[in-house]
Amino acid sequence: MTRERFDYIDIAKGIGILMVVWAHIMIVGWTHRVIYAFHMPLFFFLSGMLFQRDKYPSFEKFVSKRTKRLLIPYVIYSIVTWAFWAIFKYIRHEEVDSYMMPLLQTVISQGSGAFMVHNSALWFVPCLFLVEILYFHLCKLGKWWCLLGCFGCSFLSFFLGRTYGESWWFSPPWNADAALIALPFYGIGNVLAKEVGHSRLTSTAKDHLGICFIIFTLLTIPLFWSAMNYGECSMGSSSYQCQGWVFITRAFLGCSWIICLSLLIGAVDVSNGIFSAPKNYLKWAGINSLDIMCLHIPIKGVCMIGVAMLIDITVNDVGSSIFFSFISFIPTMLIVWLVIKLFPLSKIIQKYPF
Numbered sequence: 001m002t003r004e005r006f007d008y009i010d011i012a013k014g015i016g017i018l019m020v021v022w023a024h025i026m027i028v029g030w031t032h033r034v035i036y037a038f039h040m041p042l043f044f045f046l047s048g049m050l051f052q053r054d055k056y057p058s059f060e061k062f063v064s065k066r067t068k069r070l071l072i073p074y075v076i077y078s079i080v081t082w083a084f085w086a087i088f089k090y091i092r093h094e095e096v097d098s099y100m101m102p103l104l105q106t107v108i109s110q111g112s113g114a115f116m117v118h119n120s121a122l123w124f125v126p127c128l129f130l131v132e133i134l135y136f137h138l139c140k141l142g143k144w145w146c147l148l149g150c151f152g153c154s155f156l157s158f159f160l161g162r163t164y165g166e167s168w169w170f171s172p173p174w175n176a177d178a179a180l181i182a183l184p185f186y187g188i189g190n191v192l193a194k195e196v197g198h199s200r201l202t203s204t205a206k207d208h209l210g211i212c213f214i215i216f217t218l219l220t221i222p223l224f225w226s227a228m229n230y231g232e233c234s235m236g237s238s239s240y241q242c243q244g245w246v247f248i249t250r251a252f253l254g255c256s257w258i259i260c261l262s263l264l265i266g267a268v269d270v271s272n273g274i275f276s277a278p279k280n281y282l283k284w285a286g287i288n289s290l291d292i293m294c295l296h297i298p299i300k301g302v303c304m305i306g307v308a309m310l311i312d313i314t315v316n317d318v319g320s321s322i323f324f325s326f327i328s329f330i331p332t333m334l335i336v337w338l339v340i341k342l343f344p345l346s347k348i349i350q351k352y353p354f
Contacts, residue, residue, distance in 0.1 A: 038254020048189030
C-alpha cells in the first residue's frame with residue numbers, strides 16, 4: 001500500500017537534502033554552520049511525522065517493510081559506490097590503506113573517523129532503521145512515557161559520550177549513539193503529526209500565511225544566532241561541540257524553521273507561475289531524498305576535483321568558496337538527477353514482492 005503524500009513534507013525533505021549536498025561541498029562558512037545546526041535531526045523529525053504504527057500488524061512485518069525500504073538500498077548503494085571509489089582511486093594512483101576495508105565496514109555502518117570512506121553519508125540509513133526499531137517499542141508506552149523515554153535515551157547517549165569519550169561514541173555499530181540522540185526528534189515529529197495532523201497543519205498555514213511567515217522570520221533569528229555562537233555538531237561523526245541541551249534545542253528550532261518554510265511554499269499556488277519549477281523540483285528532491293543521500297558523496301567528489309583541476313586550485317579551495325562550491329553543486333545535482341532518472345533504485349526495489 002502506497003502511503004499518502006503531503007506536499008509540505010516532500011518540500012521539507014527536498015530543502016533538507018539540498019542542504020545536505022551543499023554542506024558536503026561548502027565545508028566552511030556560515031552556511032555550513034547553520035545547516036549543521038539541524039540538518040540531520042530534520043530528517044529524523046520528518047521520518048517521525050510519517051511513522052504510523054497501526055499500519056503494521058506485527059513487529060516482524062514492520063522490520064520486513066523497513067528492511068526493504070532502507071537496508072536493501074543501503075547495501076546496494078554501498079557496494080556500487082565502493083566499486084566506483086575503488087576504480088577512481090586506482091585510476092588516479094592514489095594511496096589507499098585498504099581497498100576492501102571500506103566495503104567490509106558496510107556491516108558496521110559508522111560515519112565516524114575513517115569508516116566507509118567510499119560513501120560516508122550512508123551512516124544515516126541504518127541509523128534511521130535502528131531509530132525506528134527502538135521507537136516501534138517505545139511508542140507502546142503511551143505518548144508521555146514514550147517521549148520521556150526518547151529524551152532519556154538521548155541524554156544517556158550524551159552522558160556516556162561525555163564520560164567515556166571515543167570509547168563510546170566511536171564504538172557502536174549503526175551509529176547507535178546517534179540513534180539514541182535522534183529519538184526525541186523522531187518522537188516529537190510523530191506526536192505532532194498524530195495530535196495536530198497533516199491536513200490541519202496545511203490548512204492552518206494556508207488560512208494564515210501571514211502568521212506562518214512571521215513565525216518563520218522570528219525563528220530565523222535565534223537559529224542563526226545559536227548556529228554562529230555555539231559549536232558545530234555532526235551526528236554522523238559523533239562530534240558535538242556544545243552541550244546536549246543546546247544541540248537539541250537548536251535542532252528543534254531548525255526543524256520548526258524548515259516546517260514553516262515548507263508549509264509556506266506548499267500553501268502558495270504557483271501552478272501557473274514562474275515559481276512552479278522550483279517548487280516541483282523541491283518535491284522531486286524530497287520524494288527521492290534517500291537516493292540523493294546515498295548517491296551524492298562520490299558524485300560531488302568528482303565534480304569538486306573537476307572544478308579544482310579546471311581552475312588550477314585545490315579541492316579545499318573549492319570547498320572554501322561559495323562561488324566555486326556553487327559551480328560544483330550544479331553539476332552534482334544534475335548528475336544525481338540523471339542517475340535517479342535512469343535507475344531509480346528505491347522505486348525498483350519497492351516493486352519486488354519480497
